[in-house]
Amino acid sequence: MQRPLIVALDVHQKEVRDRLLETFKHDSIYMKVGMELYYQEGPRIIEQLKKDGHHVFLDLKLHDIPNTVGRAMKVLSSLEVDLINVHAAGGRKMMEAALEGLEAGKPANAPRPKLIAVTQLTSTDQEMLTDELLIKEEIAHVVSTYAALAKKSGLDGVVSSALEVPLIHEVCGEDFLTVTPGIRRLSDAKGDQKRIVTPMKAKELGSWGIVVGRSITESIDPYQTYLEMKKEWEEGK
Numbered sequence: 001m002q003r004p005l006i007v008a009l010d011v012h013q014k015e016v017r018d019r020l021l022e023t024f025k026h027d028s029i030y031m032k033v034g035m036e037l038y039y040q041e042g043p044r045i046i047e048q049l050k051k052d053g054h055h056v057f058l059d060l061k062l063h064d065i066p067n068t069v070g071r072a073m074k075v076l077s078s079l080e081v082d083l084i085n086v087h088a089a090g091g092r093k094m095m096e097a098a099l100e101g102l103e104a105g106k107p108a109n110a111p112r113p114k115l116i117a118v119t120q121l122t123s124t125d126q127e128m129l130t131d132e133l134l135i136k137e138e139i140a141h142v143v144s145t146y147a148a149l150a151k152k153s154g155l156d157g158v159v160s161s162a163l164e165v166p167l168i169h170e171v172c173g174e175d176f177l178t179v180t181p182g183i184r185r186l187s188d189a190k191g192d193q194k195r196i197v198t199p200m201k202a203k204e205l206g207s208w209g210i211v212v213g214r215s216i217t218e219s220i221d222p223y224q225t226y227l228e229m230k231k232e233w234e235e236g237k
């Protein structure tokens with residue numbers, strides 16, 4: 001799927017979620033399943049989304065020792081999701097183990113899920129990076145360095161803010177996938193997100209895909225909001 005708007009299905013109440021999914025039943029879109037939903041529903045939510053014709057990004061952000069991540073990815077690979085992720089902070093060996101696990105666990109003839117690495121969460125700003133995480137470099141430099149490590153480890157792309165996409169492309173090439181959450185229209189509440197941009201700006205900066213959660217799922221008319229944000233993302237205006 002070319003340059004998707006990925007809807008983050010961070011909705012744990014079944015009735016609310018079913019209503020939301022009902023509104024997308026005539027579309028084949030990209031849905032993101034995160035920790036909240038996966039820990040509640042398990043593999044059956046993936047099966048349901050795929051049965052409904054959607055592409056699936058399983059956003060569990062694995063981060064552990066290489067052996068554990070490799071084995072977990074082997075199990076998750078059987079779900080045949082399109083996109084899955086780890087934290088780049090786990091290091092090169094962990095990312096390589098994740099890739100090997102995905103390859104080993106996928107059903108024969110199925111494509112390997114694309115593997116991307118979270119560089120720095122979009123809820124992190126420079127102050128937090130410096131004062132809490134004790135990383136003294138510029139955030140854009142940290143993001144692009146982690147992206148380069150992900151690329152060296154054989155991954156398909158990264159998660160970052162759209163703000164860092166031009167630098168990531170410079171370092172890792174234009175084909176390296178850049179999936180960017182922290183998307184807000186000017187009127188939207190920021191919530192816990194720090195490095196945010198509008199769908200239009202994300203397009204201008206060259207993101208491969210944008211992730212939108214609460215702006216859509218918590219709006220009065222989620223489907224209409226999805227269509228408006230998708231139009232802005234696709235047309236850049």
Ligand SMILES: O=c1ccn([C@@H]2O[C@H](COP(=O)(O)O)[C@@H](O)[C@H]2O)c(=O)[nH]1
Nearest residue numbers: 008034120121122181182211212213214
């Ligand atoms: O750096 C990251 C990595 C992942 N996310 C996830 O994206 C969505 C964003 O939701 P909003 O409601 O649009 O803020 C959410 O599921 C996060 O877990 C991220 O925001 N930043």
